[in-house]
Amino acid sequence: MAYSNTDFRGDGSGCTMWFGDLIDIKQIPGGGQDVYMRMPASELIIIAQQKNNPSELIRNRNEWRWRSYSSQN
Known part of the structure; x- marks a missing residue:
């Protein structure tokens, strides 16, 4: 699941949600606008192990998720 506070009218009053890919x-x-992704803890542990630096986990999780998805397509 992912969600975003969309700003269609310039006042940040919208909300967009995705279910699926x-x-x-x-x-x-x-x-631009931020997109927040909900991920299982098991995926976050895998990311931390691959990065070997847990302090970068939160900052890089969305980038990793995008790269992971991009490499599959």
Whole structure:
């Protein structure tokens, strides 16, 4: 599951939720909107072990998730 506080009208009053695979995600330079992903703890442990640096876990989890998805397609 993923969710985002969308800003369609300029006041940040919207909410978008995804259930299932996230596809066609792109990083927009110059400040876009955040997407928050809910992941099982078991995946976070795997990420921490692969990174060998648990302090970077939260900062890099979405990037890892995107790279993992991209490499499958």
